Amino acid sequence: MPDKFLKPYDPSATESRIYAEWEGSGLFNPDECVKQGVTRADATPYSIVLPPPNVTGRLHMGHALMLAIEDIFIRFKRMRGFRTLWIPGTDHAAIATQSVVEKQIKKEENKSRHDIGREELLRRIEAFAAGSHDTIVNQLKTMGASLDWSREAFTLDETRSRAVRKVFKDMYDAGLIYRGHRIVNWDPKGQTTISDDELIYQEEKTTFYYLTYGPFTIGTARPETKFGDKYVVMHPDDPRYRQFTHGQTFEAEWINGPITATVIKDESIDMGFGTGVMTITPWHSHEDFDIAERHELDKEQIIDWYGKLLPIAGEFAGMKIAEARPLIIEKLRAKHLVAKEEPYTHNIATAERTGGIVEPQIKLQWFVDVNRKIEGRGKTLKEIMIEPVRFGDIRILPEYLEKTYFHWIQNLRDWCISRQIWYGHRIPVWYRGEEIVVGDAPASDGWIQDEDTLDTWFSSGLWTFSTLGWPEETSDFLTYHPTDLLETGYDILFFWIARMILLTGFTLGTIPFKTVYLHGLVRDAQGRKISKSLGNNLDPLDIAAKFGADAARMALVVGNTPGTDMRISEDKVKGYKHFANKLWNIARFILEQANASGRVIDTKTWSSGPERDQLPAREHELLDQSDALIKEVTTDIEEFRVYLAAEKLYHYTWHELADKILEESKPIFAGADETAKASRAALLLTLLTRTVKMLHPFMPFVTEEIWQSLPTKDAPYLMVAEWPA
RNA sequence: GGGCGCUUAGCUCAGUUGGUAGAGCAACCCGUUUACACCGGGUAGGUCAGAGGUUCGAGUCCUCUAGCGCCCACCA
Numbered sequence: 001m002p003d004k005f006l007k008p009y010d011p012s013a014t015e016s017r018i019y020a021e022w023e024g025s026g027l028f029n030p031d032e033c034v035k036q037g038v039t040r041a042d043a044t045p046y047s048i049v050l051p052p053p054n055v056t057g058r059l060h061m062g063h064a065l066m067l068a069i070e071d072i073f074i075r076f077k078r079m080r081g082f083r084t085l086w087i088p089g090t091d092h093a094a095i096a097t098q099s100v101v102e103k104q105i106k107k108e109e110n111k112s113r114h115d116i117g118r119e120e121l122l123r124r125i126e127a128f129a130a131g132s133h134d135t136i137v138n139q140l141k142t143m144g145a146s147l148d149w150s151r152e153a154f155t156l157d158e159t160r161s162r163a164v165r166k167v168f169k170d171m172y173d174a175g176l177i178y179r180g181h182r183i184v185n186w187d188p189k190g191q192t193t194i195s196d197d198e199l200i201y202q203e204e205k206t207t208f209y210y211l212t213y214g215p216f217t218i219g220t221a222r223p224e225t226k227f228g229d230k231y232v233v234m235h236p237d238d239p240r241y242r243q244f245t246h247g248q249t250f251e252a253e254w255i256n257g258p259i260t261a262t263v264i265k266d267e268s269i270d271m272g273f274g275t276g277v278m279t280i281t282p283w284h285s286h287e288d289f290d291i292a293e294r295h296e297l298d299k300e301q302i303i304d305w306y307g308k309l310l311p312i313a314g315e316f317a318g319m320k321i322a323e324a325r326p327l328i329i330e331k332l333r334a335k336h337l338v339a340k341e342e343p344y345t346h347n348i349a350t351a352e353r354t355g356g357i358v359e360p361q362i363k364l365q366w367f368v369d370v371n372r373k374i375e376g377r378g379k380t381l382k383e384i385m386i387e388p389v390r391f392g393d394i395r396i397l398p399e400y401l402e403k404t405y406f407h408w409i410q411n412l413r414d415w416c417i418s419r420q421i422w423y424g425h426r427i428p429v430w431y432r433g434e435e436i437v438v439g440d441a442p443a444s445d446g447w448i449q450d451e452d453t454l455d456t457w458f459s460s461g462l463w464t465f466s467t468l469g470w471p472e473e474t475s476d477f478l479t480y481h482p483t484d485l486l487e488t489g490y491d492i493l494f495f496w497i498a499r500m501i502l503l504t505g506f507t508l509g510t511i512p513f514k515t516v517y518l519h520g521l522v523r524d525a526q527g528r529k530i531s532k533s534l535g536n537n538l539d540p541l542d543i544a545a546k547f548g549a550d551a552a553r554m555a556l557v558v559g560n561t562p563g564t565d566m567r568i569s570e571d572k573v574k575g576y577k578h579f580a581n582k583l584w585n586i587a588r589f590i591l592e593q594a595n596a597s598g599r600v601i602d603t604k605t606w607s608s609g610p611e612r613d614q615l616p617a618r619e620h621e622l623l624d625q626s627d628a629l630i631k632e633v634t635t636d637i638e639e640f641r642v643y644l645a646a647e648k649l650y651h652y653t654w655h656e657l658a659d660k661i662l663e664e665s666k667p668i669f670a671g672a673d674e675t676a677k678a679s680r681a682a683l684l685l686t687l688l689t690r691t692v693k694m695l696h697p698f699m700p701f702v703t704e705e706i707w708q709s710l711p712t713k714d715a716p717y718l719m720v721a722e723w724p725a
Numbered sequence: 726g727g728g729c730g731c732u733u734a735g736c737u738c739a740g741u742u743g744g745u746a747g748a749g750c751a752a753c754c755c756g757u758u759u760a761c762a763c764c765g766g767g768u769a770g771g772u773c774a775g776a777g778g779u780u781c782g783a784g785u786c787c788u789c790u791a792g793c794g795c796c797c798a799c800c801a
Contacts, residue, residue, distance in 0.1 A: 008763065183799095201798085208801095219801060233801090270800060278801040287799040347798085360799085400729065404796065407728055411797065494796095525737090559739050559748075563730085565795090567737065575749070578763040589760035641741065647748070659765075666759065 005591065005709070009584035011548025011577070015701045019141055022704075027720050029148045030083045038720040039083055046082035047480035048074060049464050050140075050147060051488040051496070052155060054093035055129040056100050059139045060530060061522040061556070061568055062489060064540040067143045068553040068698075069519060069642060070487050074146055075697035076637050079723040085480050086146060087467045089153035090133050094424035094456040095198070099190060099353050101125045101423075118422050125423045139540055144549045144700045146719065151476070153467040155459045156425065163466035164459050165428040167507050169439030172429075176369050176381065176506070177417070183289045184363050184416050185349065188307035189356025192420040193365055195455060196413065197495050199358060201347040208344035209329065210275070212337045214252030214261060219274035221344055222281075223328045224321050227255060227313045228300040229279035233291060236265040238276050255332060256314040266291050284360050303359055366418040366427060366452070374506070384505035385409050385498055394501065396516045397640055398563035401490060408494050415499075417455045424453035461499035464512035483513045490518040490563055517640055518562055525569035543573055550699035551576035557698060558646045579650060580702045583695070586658050587706040590688045593669055593681040594711060601682050601711065619683050622661060626687055630724050633694050646698050653691055661687065685712055690724045 026032035033039035048070055053059055070086065078084040098113075101124055105111055113121045133154075140147060153160060171177040184193040210217050216232055234241045246265040251258060261279075268291060269276065282292035282299040292299055304310050309324055311317045316324045332338050349358040370381045379387075386409055388394045389402055396402045418427060427450035430437040437447065459466070464486070468477040482504075486497065497516055504512035523529060524536040531537075543552045547570075554576035560566045594601050612623065629652050636645035661684070668680045689712045692703040696718050707718035715721035 005760090008761080221801080273800055275801095280801080285799065285801080287801075290799085346800090398730095404729060408797070411727095491796095527737095559737085561739075564738090569737090571750075572737080574763085578761095581763045582761065585761035585764090587760085592760070636741085639741070644739075644741075647739070651748070658761085662760075663765085670759070 004705075005584070005588040009581045009702060009705075011550060011580065011701065012545055014705050015142070015144070015544070015549055018701050018704050019144060022146065022717065022719060023141075023149070025717060027717060028086075028146050029150050030085045033078070033720060034083065038715060039078075039081065043081055043083040045085065045479050046074075046077040047085045047087070047483040048485045048487065049087045049467050049483055050089060050145075051486075051492075052089040052091035052153075052460065052463065053136050054096055055090050055132040055136070056093055056096050057132055058135050059540055061538050061540060061543070062530070063139070064143055064543075064552060065519055065522055065556040065560070065566075066487060066489070067140065067145045068556050069517065070485075071143075071145050071553075071700070072557065072637070072642050072697040073485055073487075075700060075719065076723070078146070078719065079693070079696065079721060081722070083479075085148055085151070085476075087151050087153065088137075088140065088145075088147040088149060089155070089463070089467060090129075090136060091460055092129065092154065092156040092424060092456065094419060094453060095190065095192065095194070095353050095421055096456075097129060098125060098421050098423040101128050104128075113422065121422055142541055142544050142549055144553070146700070151467070153463075155456070155463070155466075159469065160459060160462070160466045161425060163462050163470055164425045164454065165439050166471045167462060167503060168428050168454075168458075170507060171368065172438045174374055174506075176372060176374065177366060178369060179364065179366050181362050181364050182367065182414070182416070183286045183360050184365050185351075185358045186305065186361040186363065187351035187354055187356045187358055188305060190351055190354040190421070191305065193363060193416055193418060194351055194353075194358070195416055195457075198352045199349040200352050202350050203345060204348045205343065205345050208342050209332075209338060210340035211332060212339050213254070213279060214250050216277050217275045217339050218277055218279050220278075221346060222325075223332065224309065224313075224316075224324050225281040225284050225302050226279060227309075227316075228283075228302050229254075229281060230259055230261050231264050231280050231292075231297055232261055232277055233264045233266050233269055233280055234277040235267060235269040235271045238269075238271050240276060253335065253337070255328060255335075255337075264291070264295055264297070266294065283362050286360060289360075289362065299362060301362070303361075305361070307357070307359060365416050368415040368417055370412055370414055370502075381502050381506060382409055382412060385502050388501060388505070388511045393511050394514065394516060397518060398561070401493060401518055401563060405493060405498065409498065415455075417458050418450075418452040419455055420451075421453055424456060425459055426450065427452045427454060457495055457499050458503075460496060461503040462507070464500060464504060465508060470508075481508075482511050485515050485517060486513040487517040487519065489521065491521065493518060515640070519560070520563055520565040522556070523565055523567050525567055525571075527565075527567055538568065538570070543570070546570070547573045547577040548580055548701065550580050550701050554579065554646060554650070554698055557642055558650060560643045562640070579654065580699060582654055582658060583692070583699075583702055584706070586653070586662065587688060587692070587709070589662060590681070590684040591709060593665075593677070594685050596677075596681070599674075599678050599681060601678060601685060616679075619679070622683065622687065625656070626690055630690065630694065634723070634725075637697070642698075649691070649695050649698065653695065657687060657691060685710070692718065693721060693724050696721075 022028065027038065030039065034041045051066065053063055074084055074086045102113055168177060185196065185199060187194050206221055208219060208221050209223055210219050213232065220226060244263045246263060248263045249260055252261050280288035280291055281302065282288045282297060283301045284303060300312065302310060302312055307321055309316050309319050316328060329338065350356065351358055373380055386406060389396060389405060396405060428439055429450040430442050430447035432447045464483050465477060465481050468474060468481055470477050500512040504510060528534060528536060540552065551573050555568060555573040612620065629648065633645045633648060665680050665684060668676055689710060692706050696703040704718045707713055
């Protein structure tokens, strides 16, 4: 009986020691498992890539949940004899990281990125990212994640950069990446373009104005964009405007004097909205841009890159939108051009990272064309995204999110992949006069590289295969791709999952993963979202220090179905700390009995087979019960019901093994029948061995610590012991 | 405006293919008997949001209603 069992279980003293032992054994690496003979060389591979955390700071409980679930599958499969690989890594998270560092510099030195320059800014971001990286790695290890650190990757390192350049070039050559003047979401605060998915819509109460425009009345919530308007658009079938013909011009008194306007008839106009007629501002509206393209109309910029009015606004030039709007209305009123005003509520787009009010602008940008038929493939990128999910090659859990996925793809527009920030993969395009080189840098001098960087999701979209060494045909790539499981929060289904399916489908003609497991958001005890301003964040490191990583993992996993948000509180974690201690004491009691002096324990007779039929009825029954649990738990995990498996194990361990089986055994051990005692001790030892094995994926530390003291131990670490059957 | 989800014991949530309602926490009573007070034994508590339907049988499937929440969207 080792002395350690004389005290209550102390996770803080145990967990870091055990992790170091595991790491030292090298057994997180599947090659090492084969070399050490714990995994067969011809075993079926099983792989997961860790969704790379952003190097913007530290992990939160959502990450802890992700780690717990993934580690459960990884440890389960490893114990089941698979050649199991879990690859760690981090994401440079372009805009997010740069904006964190920029804010810091602004606060501490009152300087902008332009004050310190591209090179110096990048140096500072890299230093910051390195610090975050180290914190994150420490957190990952604290949670017990059995990641193969020898394969760690970073979205911005050289291997991953090579993959990015290659995919960019392949897509460019296929005509799927193009550069063009299009309406983009411009963030005047962050001074960059952002994608549709980086927008947050916020409700705004404002005024809707009806303005007199020549013979028409037009409606608008944005009078400040109207300076350059010289087209009125109406539906060709609108009877109210039958007397006007397409192309007809007329004179009108407008904000800064008389103008000549042209009538345009276009079917996109909704006759039922407002007056059924509108003027257009093609430079600052998606819809207006499309109309202007269809009819080859002039486009003029009204608002500059900092959100201020340009000289076309006359006396209002140089003003910010917010200050100009009331002045413009005042002037229009004075000219009797305001026909009517009414209160109006609509959603305005803001930038997720900076909070800036997004202004649609026409800009020369790089795009991925999602609607173009790919030569030789006969399908579009949209179809490449839809098919594997529709045909069941990729399974999304919970299933209902498949519908959301399809719905999103239907509404998908071309993906703007260029960003006007400095941290990230520089667009791999070089110019020299009229010449252009795409892909790897040209060998000769005199070329100028594109100033922009790529959307961060472009590189993370390659993650399942770039981490495996692609574009080289490495044995890792050939062995472990497609990966088996991708587990992440449902909030990045579109950002990331969809893009991985797109980029993998195009590049490799295959799928990136077979199953997508989407967990819900982790909220605080009151159900509120975790946010800095509320200060309701629980740091996984603090929680692990206080209650143990095992307890944190169980608290996050039990009863937590995919796709459903959950609440976490210290009290909940505390409950599972008690459970870890319970298990510890169960082990102590059983080992005491098994190690009692002179007692000979032979657990072999407890395995299945003819000996089992000789057992007393009660022993037989308890083994049957344990067998049944093994079956259920195994099936539950295989069917991704880890939330159920965890609950069943908890219940069995505490309320069957401890409360019933141990209690009914006490009189036996108090009796005089040595044969019965030895027999019962062997039974308990068998049940304990099976239980710690099954609990190991969920609570790796305490189970490993117990395992190291078990006489039934048949592998150097529980981590690589055989799953019970 | 379009799509999706939720509503089960005081609280937080399970309930896998339809077969007489479950867990944890909280509450109440009892208990320190050879692991564990980070404990044990016991008690109480639900017309499964509401209405209708399919079925021998529905928390589970279908329709509608109400409340809550999330996602998407260029209505000028």
